[in-house]
Structure formats: C-alpha cells, structure tokens
C-alpha cells in the first residue's frame with residue numbers, strides 16, 4: 001500500500017502557555033488537492049510552518065511519503081520533496097524573473113547560490129528554467145527585474161519558484177491574496193495546471209478558489225480540525241457554518257453553489 005503523501009499525527013504547538021495547534025490529524029493522498037480553511041487566527045499559518053519545517057512541533061509527527069520530517073529544518077524538508085510558498089512575497093526583487101526561477105531550479109539540483117556563475121550556462125538548468133517560465137506564462141517578462149512586475153505576476157513568480165524545484169508536494173499559502181477577480185481566476189487555472197500529478201496543500205481565504213481547486217477541504221478552528229471532507233460535504237456541515245461568522249458564512253454558502 002502506498003503511504004500518504006503527507007500525514008500529520010496528533011500535532012501540537014504551544015507558544016508560551018498558549019496551545020495554538022491542538023492535536024491535528026490529517027492524511028493526504030498522493031495527487032490530492034487539499035485546502036485548509038478556517039477563521040482568522042485559527043492557526044493555518046502555524047500549521048503550514050510546522051509541516052514545512054519552519055517551526056518545530058511541541059509534540060506529534062509529520063510524515064512525508066511515510067518518512068518522518070517533523071523536527072528537520074526547512075531546507076531538509078524541501079530536499080525531501082516538499083516545497084512551500086509564503087503568504088508574504090518571497091521573491092528576490094532585485095533579480096530578474098529568470099534569475100528567480102533559476103534559483104529554485106538550482107536549489108533543487110543541490111547547487112549553492114555561490115556556484116551560480118560557473119553553472120549559469122548549464123543547459124539542463126537553462127532548459128528547466130525556460131520550461132517553467134513558459135508553463136506559468138512569464139517567458140516574455142523573464143528579463144525584467146522582479147520588482148517591476150505587477151503584483152499578480154509577482155505572486156505567479158512565487159508559484160513558479162515553488163514548483164521549480166520539482167517537489168512532489170506543493171504547499172501554497174494564500175496564493176491569490178490581494179488579486180482581482182480575473183487575476184484570481186487565472187491563478188486558479190495556473191495552480192491546477194502547474195500542480196497536475198502533484199500533491200497540493202493550500203491555505204486560502206477565497207472560497208471560490210477553495211471550492212474550485214480542492215478535492216478535499218479541512219476546516220481548522222482554534223487549532224483543531226473540526227471537519228474534513230469533499231467540498232459538498234463541507235458545504236453542508238453545520239459545524240463548519242457555525243465556525244464562520246456573518247459575512248464569511250454567507251461567502252462560504254455562495255461559493256459552494
């Protein structure tokens with residue numbers, strides 16, 4: 001039997017006396033697109049940071065393809081095949097678009113940034129970089145400094161960097177935050193295409209994005225998963241509706257139809 005792509009077992013995280021993640025269990029199959037939703041302050045970013053190795057859990061375990069990764073530093077988790085984006089843009093703004101993507105490609109190939117010059121002409125690196133730029137539609141802007149990209153393109157570049165390493169498990173933290181409606185629609189199509197055949201874990205506030213992309217959804221509330229299921233199951237779950245107040249409940253209901 002194949003191990004889950006990602007398995008979270010009784011994961012807990014305290015900040016001082018406050019228990020922020022309170023016994024999370026979650027199993028995500030290879031190739032599944034899984035969204036985590038929940039009210040502000042529920043612990044979504046904290047959970048992301050725990051899974052990707054940015055934070056060490058207080059207790060519990062995270063497994064990638066059956067192998068324990070909790071406790072490993074983020075770069076080691078990345079080397080094992082899990083790549084994440086950040087809520088706040090992590091693009092190198094003083095480098096060109098191409099250099100940013102190349103950075104992700106090189107990292108996956110185990111090269112350090114210091115070796116850049118000597119291997120800048122490596123055909124494999126160039127080809128992979130060009131393929132990713134084409135995949136996300138940034139070929140024509142490849143020579144621009146990333147700082148000059150419009151906001152939505154910067155977020156697209158961030159997705160490109162995240163997938164550039166060829167990781168099988170991709171985690172995206174609010175990839176469409178701050179985008180217009182049409183930009184969001186394009187981003188959803190891009191994410192679906194760029195993560196085909198991979199496992200995707202996404203944190204997202206936009207319910208249209210969540211219901212458009214996810215095979216399954218987990219709802220995090222005060223550090224606990226209160227429901228996991230297919231979009232239609234989540235839509236009808238009274239616990240979920242209760243967890244969302246006012247406008248968010250209305251948005252959830254709207255997005256579900």
Ligand SMILES: Nc1ncnc2c1ncn2[C@@H]1O[C@H](COP(=O)(O)OP(=O)(O)OP(=O)(O)O)[C@@H](O)[C@H]1O
Nearest residue numbers: 015016018020038039040041042043044045046047
């Ligand atoms: N490093 C930290 N030290 C102390 N408390 C923290 C730390 N990081 C997060 N918290 C607290 O943990 C709780 C959960 O925060 P987190 O950012 O994970 O929630 P979230 O669900 O991602 O919220 P949002 O939807 O607003 O981004 C919040 O109460 C926050 O103040």
